[in-house]
Each structure stands twice: as C-alpha cells, then as structure tokens.
Amino acid sequence: MRAIVVTPETEVPHVREIARPEPAPGEALVRVLRVGIDGTDHEVIAGGHGGYPDGESHLVLGHEAIGVVEDPNGTDLDAGQLVVPTVRRPVQGGPTTYFERGEPDMAPEGHYVERGIAGEHGFMTEYVTSPAEFLVPVPPAFAETGFLIEPISNVEKALELARASRSAFEWAPESAMVLGNGSLGLLSVGLLDAAGFDRLYCLGRRDRPDPTIDVVERLGATYVDSREHSLREIPDVHEPMDLVIEATGHAPHAFETIDLLAPNGVGALLGIPGDDSVMLDGGRLHREFVLSNKALVGSVNSSVPHFRAALDTLAAFPDWLSEAVITDAFAPEAVESAFESDEGRIKSAIEFDTL
Amino acid sequence: MRAIVVTPETEVPHVREIARPEPAPGEALVRVLRVGIDGTDHEVIAGGHGGYPDGESHLVLGHEAIGVVEDPNGTDLDAGQLVVPTVRRPVQGGPTTYFERGEPDMAPEGHYVERGIAGEHGFMTEYVTSPAEFLVPVPPAFAETGFLIEPISNVEKALELARASRSAFEWAPESAMVLGNGSLGLLSVGLLDAAGFDRLYCLGRRDRPDPTIDVVERLGATYVDSREHSLREIPDVHEPMDLVIEATGHAPHAFETIDLLAPNGVGALLGIPGDDSVMLDGGRLHREFVLSNKALVGSVNSSVPHFRAALDTLAAFPDWLSEAVITDAFAPEAVESAFESDEGRIKSAIEFDTL
Incomplete structure (x- = not known):
C-alpha cells in the first residue's frame, strides 16, 4: 500500500510502498480517508522536530487523520465506524503512568512517541492500526472534515x-x-466564536485580498495587521484582551502577549518556536504580569477528552467554515504539490480514500 | 498621636503628630500594636510605587499590621479582639464590583486604593479605623507575630x-x-514547608554565616547560591522544580523560571521588578514553555480568604520561625534605624503598643 514518507537521504516527502499492517490484539485496522498537513509536518521534514522510529530509516508522516474502521478485530468498535486517532503512544517498554490516567498530553519527554512526528509512523498511508482506546468515534458527516479534529483538540486543551x-x-x-492566521489560528478563531466570544480579533501579516482574512471577517472577527501595530499598541488601538491564543510560534509574541492582556487575562501558548534570542522590555513586562495578575500557559498535544470537545466544536462551526479552511485535497501521488506553500492555500489534506 | 509618614519634601520616613481618627458607621477603631516593614515600603519611600491620598501632602506608611479593637463602634467585632487589616479599599465614589464579590485583589488599577501604599493612609500609627469587613480576627497568641499574616497572605494567593x-x-x-531569601522568600519557604513540600529549595546570593540561610536550613530546605549556578543549571545540579515562587523581583528570574520548572510545573511571580531590559534565550524558553506544558502566573495583593489561610499557615509554623524572621521591633521614634538595611536583619517592625 502507498505511504507518504520522509527518509534521511531525501528529506522530501514522497510515496513509498509499504506492507499493510496487521492489527495486534486490542488494535483495530483503520482505512485512512484524509490526513491533514500542518506546520509540524514541515518541521519534521526539515529535521527540526521529531525523529524516526527505532531501527527504521523512514518515517510515515501524518498526525491529523480521519479514517474508517475496516476491521474492529475484537475491539468495541464497529466496522464502518468513522474514527480520528490520537497522536501519542507509550514508549515500548517505557512508563505508562500518564497514559493510564488518560493524560498522555501531560507526559514528559521520554514517556511517549508521537505518530507521524517522533518515534512512530504516522497516518499518511492507506491503512493504519491503533489500539481502540486511541481511536475517537465521530459521526459519518465528518468524513471529509474530521481530520481537523486533531488540530482543534490542541486548541481545546490550551483553552482548558x-x-x-x-x-x-x-x-x-x-x-x-x-495570534496567527495560519490554519491553526483560523481554527482557533472558529473555536472561540463557537465558544461564544463576541469580541474576537486575529493577528496576521498579510495583504488583502487574502482567503485567511476573508475567513476571519466572515466569522465576525477583526483582522489586525501586525505590521501596523505592535502587540503593545493593540490594547489602545482596539482593546486589551482577556484571552490570547498564541499560534504563530514567534518567540517575541509569546512574551509580549503580557502587554496585550487585560488585567487578570491569560495567554495560551500553542505555537512552537525556533531558537531565536529575544530582547525584551523585561522589567516592565514582568511588573505588568505581577501587578495585573496575568497568566501564561504553555500547551502541547491533547488527549481523548479534547478530541471529543473538538468534535463538538467542529459540529458547531458554521457550515462554510471547514470548507473554507480546507482549501485543497490531493491524491497521494500529488504529494509534492501538497507540501508546497501557496498564499491561496490554507489547509491541505492528502486524500487516500472516500467514505 | 504619632504616625510614621513620608512627604514629598523629605521622602524619609519620620514621626509626625496627626489627629486620632474617629470611626465612621460600619468602621471599628483599632489600636495598632505592630506594623511590619517590607520592600514595598522602600519603593513607596523612593517614589517608585504608590502615591499620596487625594489632596494630602503626606502618606502614613504601613500595610502589614496587627492591632486590637479599641472601639467596635456597633460592628460585629468585640472590644479587645486582635485583628489584621487587609490593604485594598474602594476608590471613593468609584466602582466596587470586585469588592462586592470579595476579590479586591483581582481589581484592575483605578478600582482601588491601597492603605499605606497608594492613595490612602496606612497603619503605621497609634490608631486606625477600618470597615469591619476588612479586619480579619486572629487569636491573642499572634499579638507580636500577626503582622506577618499580610505578607503570608500574598504567598497564599500566589499558591492558590x-x-x-x-x-x-x-x-x-x-x-x-x-527565589529570594528576603523576608517574603523566607515566609514562602515556611509556607511551603507547612504545606507539606519535602523537597524545598531557596535561592539567594549571600555568604555564610547568614541568618536567612540559617532559617532556610533549619526548615530543612536547601540553600542555593545564585552566584554559583544559573537558573538553567539548577535542574541538573539539584532537580527540576514542580513549583517556583519568584520573590526577588529580578526580571530575568521571572522568565528564566521556565528553565527551572519540571514539565507541567508552574512559576508564581510575586516580586515586583524595576524597568530593566532583558536579553533572553527567548525561542528556547518559549519552546520549552509550550512543549512541557509549563505555566507562569503573576500575583499581587490578597483578599480575606487568603488572610485566613495565612493565619492557619502562621499557626502551623514551627515555634522558632516567626521569632527568627522578626529580627527587630523598633519604637516609632527609632524609625530611621528601622528603615535602614542591615545584613543581620530579616524583618523589622515598628511597635506602637503591646497587648
């Protein structure tokens, strides 16, 4: 069967034929429909994040998937059930405490592998197996959009x-x-809109006309151009923010979020940055942080309850939103195009099959 | 009656005769026993924080007090009851929402004055009046140590x-x-010890022999010299910390706390810094913050429930601790000595009276 892999030699995602997996006891076999592409995939490809499974010289990409149960293999799942797999799995022979308490997203490094990212093959292939406990059932209506549940689940956790x-x-x-009008940023705006936030803003640095700005404005949110205003100016130009979701991974934004927050506000940091040094107005930011009771929380990954919340959020999205965010679905053979960046593109998926 | 005041002309705390206050309806009259001195007082004196009451050309200092009800004036308090006053009061004619919900500590700037700090006279005088709701009853055993309840209450809130x-x-x-072995740092170590933390550390930069190091070690905590190890090195030299309480107000410490934390750990920022710029390894810190689910919370002031918790903490302190922290009690006339800094001194109080 076809899989999209990276190897140390090529570092460019390409199609490779691999063996169809056999489900072990407790695992179901899932026929993959669609797998989304995000910034983490690009980081994995560039070698800046993640790693190959032990003893393997390739990694199957993909951690945002939707598929259908092909063989329940004695698990509680039914054949034909649509499912979204979670990403983290225990390290073979390693500690399982965080998995046992249902919080693998809180496990420290060394306690997990991440499918399609670090140490275990991902979902960008025709069939995958997974323990049933890591497969979250979703209704048939989400066959084309359900791969958005994984990224949305990360925002759900950050908001929690x-x-x-x-x-x-x-x-x-x-x-x-x-902060950020990439696909994760736009899904965050959608989530906050669904959660009832009326005064919503999204920070980007793109010129109109732009499809991401269209999504922001169609959601009733205000697009703010970071080239026009620093984070520190935004409270005066617009208003101070009770909540900030940082989805750019730009390190200065993480710390300057303190300036953007209203008293008692909180910034949730989701974006994963590089290693830049940053010059900060540190004393003033620290002072403001303390005297106004502000908070910053870092957040990575998500667990089953966040996937369930994300399903509810996806179901609450306005009809047009998922379609507007998923701008492209490529056949596996078009992998090269799928991973190209393009201003007109928001979220791309590889489509292996349809329901 | 005598009061210790600062004025714009002198900016050095000195004794002034002022009129004894009359309690308004709903207020009790309190005879002040002791008032503690802390870093905020020094900031107020230096003009870096706080401000004079409207229309006044002096400020009575003091926000850490213990006193005894002299005249209940029809309130629920009894004459002779020992009380500790809270610090924040509503702005005359201003919004009272945060006071009504019992959370004046969460009120934004402009919604409050702070006794002895900003906009309203403090407690460093023989008699004060206060609405009864801002007077927290404490048992007679705390007549000499009860002024520690206010600073401890700030740590209680940060921990909450x-x-x-x-x-x-x-x-x-x-x-x-x-972080910090000043009086607030030592009270924080005492609080965490009373709260059951067995693996406790305190960061300072003093040479032995030193009375603060003695307190740290007598509490069973490990003294760590910041001149020997950066915050980033401490997890390797000692261990990563699940909880950090920042009580130095040194801005780099606030952000480098991220390095010090264990995965899923939290740093509570209590210390109030100046305005220094800070060069940070921002990308790495931001990345670590996100990938390890860390959190930072800023915390200022405290409300009645935190004072009550602080009373419990003070009662749980080992017998010797309060005595070791309160190194000096000065008569009001010795105010100049009281405000001098001295390596042998931890916490000083002005003693107006005894029970």
Whole structure:
C-alpha cells in the first residue's frame, strides 16, 4: 500500500510502498480517508522536530487523520465506524503512568512517541492500526472534515488550561485575540466564536485580498495587521484582551502577549518556536504580569477528552467554515504539490480514500 | 498621636503628630500594636510605587499590621479582639464590583486604593479605623507575630493561582524552589514547608554565616547560591522544580523560571521588578514553555480568604520561625534605624503598643 514518507537521504516527502499492517490484539485496522498537513509536518521534514522510529530509516508522516474502521478485530468498535486517532503512544517498554490516567498530553519527554512526528509512523498511508482506546468515534458527516479534529483538540486543551488558570476567581472573558492566521489560528478563531466570544480579533501579516482574512471577517472577527501595530499598541488601538491564543510560534509574541492582556487575562501558548534570542522590555513586562495578575500557559498535544470537545466544536462551526479552511485535497501521488506553500492555500489534506 | 509618614519634601520616613481618627458607621477603631516593614515600603519611600491620598501632602506608611479593637463602634467585632487589616479599599465614589464579590485583589488599577501604599493612609500609627469587613480576627497568641499574616497572605494567593493553573490535570507537586531569601522568600519557604513540600529549595546570593540561610536550613530546605549556578543549571545540579515562587523581583528570574520548572510545573511571580531590559534565550524558553506544558502566573495583593489561610499557615509554623524572621521591633521614634538595611536583619517592625 502507498505511504507518504520522509527518509534521511531525501528529506522530501514522497510515496513509498509499504506492507499493510496487521492489527495486534486490542488494535483495530483503520482505512485512512484524509490526513491533514500542518506546520509540524514541515518541521519534521526539515529535521527540526521529531525523529524516526527505532531501527527504521523512514518515517510515515501524518498526525491529523480521519479514517474508517475496516476491521474492529475484537475491539468495541464497529466496522464502518468513522474514527480520528490520537497522536501519542507509550514508549515500548517505557512508563505508562500518564497514559493510564488518560493524560498522555501531560507526559514528559521520554514517556511517549508521537505518530507521524517522533518515534512512530504516522497516518499518511492507506491503512493504519491503533489500539481502540486511541481511536475517537465521530459521526459519518465528518468524513471529509474530521481530520481537523486533531488540530482543534490542541486548541481545546490550551483553552482548558487557560480557563483552569483563572478558576480561582470570577473570570468572565469577553475579548480574545488569536495570534496567527495560519490554519491553526483560523481554527482557533472558529473555536472561540463557537465558544461564544463576541469580541474576537486575529493577528496576521498579510495583504488583502487574502482567503485567511476573508475567513476571519466572515466569522465576525477583526483582522489586525501586525505590521501596523505592535502587540503593545493593540490594547489602545482596539482593546486589551482577556484571552490570547498564541499560534504563530514567534518567540517575541509569546512574551509580549503580557502587554496585550487585560488585567487578570491569560495567554495560551500553542505555537512552537525556533531558537531565536529575544530582547525584551523585561522589567516592565514582568511588573505588568505581577501587578495585573496575568497568566501564561504553555500547551502541547491533547488527549481523548479534547478530541471529543473538538468534535463538538467542529459540529458547531458554521457550515462554510471547514470548507473554507480546507482549501485543497490531493491524491497521494500529488504529494509534492501538497507540501508546497501557496498564499491561496490554507489547509491541505492528502486524500487516500472516500467514505 | 504619632504616625510614621513620608512627604514629598523629605521622602524619609519620620514621626509626625496627626489627629486620632474617629470611626465612621460600619468602621471599628483599632489600636495598632505592630506594623511590619517590607520592600514595598522602600519603593513607596523612593517614589517608585504608590502615591499620596487625594489632596494630602503626606502618606502614613504601613500595610502589614496587627492591632486590637479599641472601639467596635456597633460592628460585629468585640472590644479587645486582635485583628489584621487587609490593604485594598474602594476608590471613593468609584466602582466596587470586585469588592462586592470579595476579590479586591483581582481589581484592575483605578478600582482601588491601597492603605499605606497608594492613595490612602496606612497603619503605621497609634490608631486606625477600618470597615469591619476588612479586619480579619486572629487569636491573642499572634499579638507580636500577626503582622506577618499580610505578607503570608500574598504567598497564599500566589499558591492558590498556581494550583488553579494546574487543576485541569493530575498534578502532585513534590519539589519547590523559592527565589529570594528576603523576608517574603523566607515566609514562602515556611509556607511551603507547612504545606507539606519535602523537597524545598531557596535561592539567594549571600555568604555564610547568614541568618536567612540559617532559617532556610533549619526548615530543612536547601540553600542555593545564585552566584554559583544559573537558573538553567539548577535542574541538573539539584532537580527540576514542580513549583517556583519568584520573590526577588529580578526580571530575568521571572522568565528564566521556565528553565527551572519540571514539565507541567508552574512559576508564581510575586516580586515586583524595576524597568530593566532583558536579553533572553527567548525561542528556547518559549519552546520549552509550550512543549512541557509549563505555566507562569503573576500575583499581587490578597483578599480575606487568603488572610485566613495565612493565619492557619502562621499557626502551623514551627515555634522558632516567626521569632527568627522578626529580627527587630523598633519604637516609632527609632524609625530611621528601622528603615535602614542591615545584613543581620530579616524583618523589622515598628511597635506602637503591646497587648
């Protein structure tokens, strides 16, 4: 069967024939429909993040998938059930504490591998196997859009951590800004819109006309051009934000989020940055952080409850949104085009099959 | 009656005769016993923080007090009851939302004045009045040490915010480090010791013999010299910290706390810094923050429930601790000595009276 892989020699994703996997006891066999592409895939390809499975000289890419149960193999799943797989798995023979408590997303490094990212093959292939507990059932309506559940689940987790950080007092957030208008940023805006935030902003640095700005504005959110205003100026130009979701991975944004927040506000950091040094107005930011009771939470990955919440969010999206975000679906053979960047493109998927 | 004041002309705290206040309806009259001195007082004196009451050309200092009810004035308090006053009061004619919900510590700037700090006279005088709701009753045993309840209450609040930020998942912190071995740092170590942390560390930059190091070690905590190890090195030299309480107000420490934290750890920022610029290894810190689910919470001030928790903490302190921290009690006339810094001194108080 076909799989999209990277190898140390080529570092460019390409199609390779691999053996169809056999489900082990407790695992189901899943026929893959679509697999999304995101920034992490590009980082994996560039070698900046992740790694090959032990003893393997290739990695099957892909961690945002939707598929259909081909063979339940004695698990509780039914054949034909649509499922979204989670990403983290225990290290073979390693500690499983965080998995046992249902919080693999909180496991420290060394306690997990990540399918399609680090140490275990991903979902960008025709068939995959997975323990049934890591397959989240979704209704048939999401056969084409369900691969968005994984990225949305990461935002759900970040929002959960953000809300928890404000749970010691009465907190009723009204204004929110998403930093970044990539696909994760736009899904975050969609999520906050579905969660009832009326005063929504999205920061980007693109010129109109632009399909991401169209999505932001169609959601009723305000597009803010980071080339026109620094994060520090935005509270004066627009308003201070009760909640910020950082989805750019630009390190100065992470710390300058403190400037952007309203008193008692929280910034959830989702974007994964490179290694730049940063010159900060550190004393002032620190002072503001303390005197206004602000908070920052870092958030990575997600667990089954976040996938379930993400399914609800996807179901609550306006009809047009998923379609507007998923701009392209490529056949596996068109892998090279699929991984190209293009201003008109928001989210691409590789389509292996349809329901 | 005598009061210790600062004025724009002198900016050195000195004794002034002022009129004894009359309690308004709902207020009790309190005879002040002791008032502690802390870093905020020094900032107020230096003009870097706070401000004079409207229309006044002096400010009575002091926000850490213990006193005894002289005249309940029809409130629920009894004459002779020992009380500790909270610090924030509503702005005359201003918004009271945060006070009504019992969370003045979360009120944004402009919604409050702070007694002895900004906009309202403090407690460093023989008698003060206060609405009864801002007077927290304490048992007679704390007549000499009760002024520690205010600074401890600030740590209680920081810890509450820190715990809340980790409440979305299973978090059982075991290791903790306090940055700073000033009086607030030592009270934080005492609080964490009383809260059951066995693996406790305290960061300072003093040579032995030193009374603060003695307190740290008598509490069973490990003293770490910041001149020997950067925050980034400490996890290797000692261990990564599940919880950090930043009580130095040194801006680089606030951000480098990210390096010090274990995965899923939280840093509570209590110290109030100046305005230094800071060069950070920002990308790496941001990356670590996200990939290890870390959190930072800023925390200022405290409300009645935190004062009550602080009373419990003070009661749980080992017998010797308060005495070791309160190194000096000065008569009001010795105010100049009281505000001098001295390596042998940890916490000074002005003693107006005894029970």
